[in-house]
Amino acid sequence: MDYPGNLFVVSAPSGAGKSSLVNALMELDSHVQPSVSHTTRAPRGQEKHGREYYFVSQPEFDAMIASNAFVEWAQVHGNCYGTSRRAIEERMAQGADVVLEIDFQGALQIKQVFANAVLVFILPPSWEELRSRLERRGEDTEDVIEKRLTNAAQEMAQACKFDFVIINEVFERALFDLKSIVHAQRLKYAAQRCSRSDTFASLGIC
Ligand SMILES: Nc1ncnc2c1ncn2[C@@H]1O[C@H](COP(=O)(O)OP(=O)(O)OP(=O)(O)O)[C@@H](O)[C@H]1O
Numbered sequence: 001m002d003y004p005g006n007l008f009v010v011s012a013p014s015g016a017g018k019s020s021l022v023n024a025l026m027e028l029d030s031h032v033q034p035s036v037s038h039t040t041r042a043p044r045g046q047e048k049h050g051r052e053y054y055f056v057s058q059p060e061f062d063a064m065i066a067s068n069a070f071v072e073w074a075q076v077h078g079n080c081y082g083t084s085r086r087a088i089e090e091r092m093a094q095g096a097d098v099v100l101e102i103d104f105q106g107a108l109q110i111k112q113v114f115a116n117a118v119l120v121f122i123l124p125p126s127w128e129e130l131r132s133r134l135e136r137r138g139e140d141t142e143d144v145i146e147k148r149l150t151n152a153a154q155e156m157a158q159a160c161k162f163d164f165v166i167i168n169e170v171f172e173r174a175l176f177d178l179k180s181i182v183h184a185q186r187l188k189y190a191a192q193r194c195s196r197s198d199t200f201a202s203l204g205i206c
């Protein structure tokens, strides 16, 4: 599938800071838009249906799988999460750059469907800092934090399959890295389009 917009996938173990980085990126760059996923997990804190997630029941999620509504889905930390085709294809067709904040299983599924998708993995600087970020966030019970830390080892082992890895130690530095990746992909895409254009032909190149 060839759309005018770019597709970015950002994955990380829970607490590494991907939502913070993606939100900061979107504040700086209105051309980058989020995709709102569906999940069977319960809302936490101030989360609202249709903003952070579409919160659905397991039967509703299963019905969406059966009707092929998801471009990718996975079980993460005991709940189901999925990206609907609708959530991304409409926006990319309009030329927006879409960013998915999803786990590594979903990221690798996305690469199968959208070969041009750019996969970015965010790492915390240390295990101690990862635990402390989850605790400081204060949104999960101790049990949930332990489960997320246990899963983090398996998730981080997948980082080498991604196109880029960013270590989120100093937030502004990590944000700069993420912005640079988005910018580089836009230049690459523009160059590809340009190479099919009359400008290249008239200059006698490619
Ligand atoms: N570079 C950083 N230094 C210190 N704290 C940070 C940094 N980046 C993010 N944080 C903090 O760490 C906590 C976890 O960040 P965030 O919620 O963005 O993680 P996440 O990867 O999106 O987690 P989840 O997958 O569970 O949604 C938040 O309280 C956030 O403010």
Ligand SMILES: Nc1nc2c(ncn2[C@@H]2O[C@H](COP(=O)(O)O)[C@@H](O)[C@H]2O)c(=O)[nH]1
Residues within 6 Å of the ligand: 011, 012, 013, 014, 037, 038, 041, 072, 073, 074, 076, 077, 081, 082, 083, 101, 102, 103, 104, 105, 106, 107
């Ligand atoms: N494969 C998918 N993973 C997703 C999707 N939406 C979110 N996620 C990942 O789930 C975990 C937990 O998220 P939380 O909001 O409960 O903390 C995290 O790794 C997300 O990236 C999705 O649509 N598909």
